[in-house]
Amino acid sequence: MSTNKKLDNEASEELLATLKGRFEQYPQRHQGLQWAAIEDKLLAHPSRLWSIDQMEATGGEPDVIGLDKATDQYIFCDCAAESPKxxxxxxxxxxxxxxxxxxxxxxxxxxxxxxxxxxxxxxxxxxxxxxxxxxxxxxxxxxxxxxxxxxxxxxxxxxxxxxxxxxxxxxxxxxxxxxxxxxxxxx
Incomplete structure (x- = not known):
């Protein structure tokens, strides 16, 4: 799935700060991955950042759960304790x-x-x-x-x-x- 939508700079910075905080809070979800590389990928794909913001806005608490080495893509998933409200x-x-x-x-x-x-x-x-x-x-x-x-x-x-x-x-x-x-x- 993809979209052409993107966040403005302020919303992007706010979301990146939230994602970084969650990344640091739950290291067991993404062992061996480095936040700086993930952030670079997010900044290079603004439409994906918009989609992750939609996940966040609906209560999904998205976080990185892995790296697909075959495609060199980080995988973000809804990690809220319960199904997103x-x-x-x-x-x-x-x-x-x-x-x-x-x-x-x-x-x-x-x-x-x-x-x-x-x-x-x-x-x-x-x-x-x-x-x-x-x-x-x-x-x-x-x-x-x-x-x-x-x-x-x-x-x-x-x-x-x-x-x-x-x-x-x-x-x-x-x-x-x-x-x-x-x-x-x-x-």
């Missing part, structure tokens, strides 16, 4: 939202992620995130759903209970106050 009470995608006859939600996970310029986590990414901390102990998060499941009307979500990561299914048009989504951005 500004992205809850939404169904899975546009078709589910439009198809819901009674009380459709205002938005969907797939539409919001596209607008923000981020990607929904898939199951593998969600499970990797859970090795870096304990997330979604009280909430759950929609994850990328394979087309075959979505074609049949379903969608997938995950959470962590009993010190175990669970994968579930639900109708794609369902939505709950405690279910949102987590995203990722590569820079």
């Amino acid at each position: 500004g992205r809850r009470s939404i169904c899975y995608d546009h078709d589910a939202r439009i198809g819901r006859k009674k009380y459709p939600p205002q938005d969907s996970a797939v539409e919001m992620a596209a607008m923000m310029g981020i990607d929904l986590l898939n199951e593998e990414q969600y499970r990797l995130l859970q090795t870096l901390g304990e997330f979604d102990l009280k909430t759950s998060s929609w994850i990328h759903t394979p087309a075959a499941i979505r074609k049949l009307g379903g969608a997938l979500f995950c959470d962590r209970r009993y010190d175990t990561v669970f994968l579930y299914h639900n109708g794609a048009d369902s939505y709950y106050g405690a279910r949102g989504f987590r995203g990722t951005v590569r820079v």
Whole structure:
């Protein structure tokens, strides 16, 4: 995902300070990585910085969780303890939202992620995130759903209970106050 939007200088500086503080606070998420190199990448890709700001603004608390050596891209992910507050009470995608006859939600996970310029986590990414901390102990998060499941009307979500990561299914048009989504951005 990408976007052409960018932050003004003051907003960029404020976000970079927040990200640096989080980077220093949670070193276990990005062992062996150096903030200066990450900051250089962020400054060179203003549209990605804008997307990370969208993650921050909706309560995602984005942080660096790795470096993809094959593409030389840093991976930012929503690391809020619970599913981001500004992205809850939404169904899975546009078709589910439009198809819901009674009380459709205002938005969907797939539409919001596209607008923000981020990607929904898939199951593998969600499970990797859970090795870096304990997330979604009280909430759950929609994850990328394979087309075959979505074609049949379903969608997938995950959470962590009993010190175990669970994968579930639900109708794609369902939505709950405690279910949102987590995203990722590569820079």
